[in-house]
Amino acid sequence: MNALFRRLAAACAVALACQGQTPRFISVGDVELPIVTHPEFYSDCRSAADSISSRELAFASIAFTFTGVPERSDPSKHFFTVAVDTQRSYIQIPTVTWPNMTQADTQHLAYLNQALEVHERGHLAIAVALADQVTAEHRAVQSADDARVQAAAFVRMDEERQVQYDNLVSHGIHQTRAPAALRGNDTIFYCK
Numbered sequence: 001m002n003a004l005f006r007r008l009a010a011a012c013a014v015a016l017a018c019q020g021q022t023p024r025f026i027s028v029g030d031v032e033l034p035i036v037t038h039p040e041f042y043s044d045c046r047s048a049a050d051s052i053s054s055r056e057l058a059f060a061s062i063a064f065t066f067t068g069v070p071e072r073s074d075p076s077k078h079f080f081t082v083a084v085d086t087q088r089s090y091i092q093i094p095t096v097t098w099p100n101m102t103q104a105d106t107q108h109l110a111y112l113n114q115a116l117e118v119h120e121r122g123h124l125a126i127a128v129a130l131a132d133q134v135t136a137e138h139r140a141v142q143s144a145d146d147a148r149v150q151a152a153a154f155v156r157m158d159e160e161r162q163v164q165y166d167n168l169v170s171h172g173i174h175q176t177r178a179p180a181a182l183r184g185n186d187t188i189f190y191c192k
């Protein structure tokens with residue numbers, strides 16, 4: 001448990017959020033990212049719902065590590081590899097509250113959070129799949145400059161795929177439109 005708290009503390013330092021919370025994680029294969037959270041206070045359900053529907057409430061902040069800078073002795077042995085940097089990456093999901101919440105409100109928000117987790121896990125799954133794919137291609141790295149160029153190209157490719165995903169599912173509002181592996185409940189929140 002101590003290691004988990006250390007990971008969470010590291011993620012919180014990056015996110016500048018979340019104090020004294022129980023560590024929770026979202027994982028894809030053996031890549032595990034902490035969920036960090038912070039309170040968001042609203043005056044009532046209506047204003048919370050307006051805010052939730054107008055933006056992507058939760059997000060995945062994913063950093064990568066690259067290896068493949070060649071050594072002069074034998075450049076042919078150095079291949080470009082990419083991995084999600086689990087020490088610098090996190091998923092942020094705020095804790096939404098307003099005064100006098102009913103049990104139904106709390107349940108509805110728990111449902112929303114679960115749907116948000118599925119959507120953000122999709123961002124992580126896309127990043128992991130792309131990193132694995134590029135690594136499996138065994139691209140040789142010719143120089144440190146070449147490694148930087150390949151790293152920049154990879155980041156652009158990842159960004160394009162993440163934007164495509166968000167466009168396809170409207171940031172989770174239509175998560176039911178996602179490919180089967182990423183599909184989940186729509187991140188819709190409304191007041192009864």
Ligand SMILES: [Zn+2]
Nearest residue numbers: 056166171172
């Ligand atoms: Zn998204």
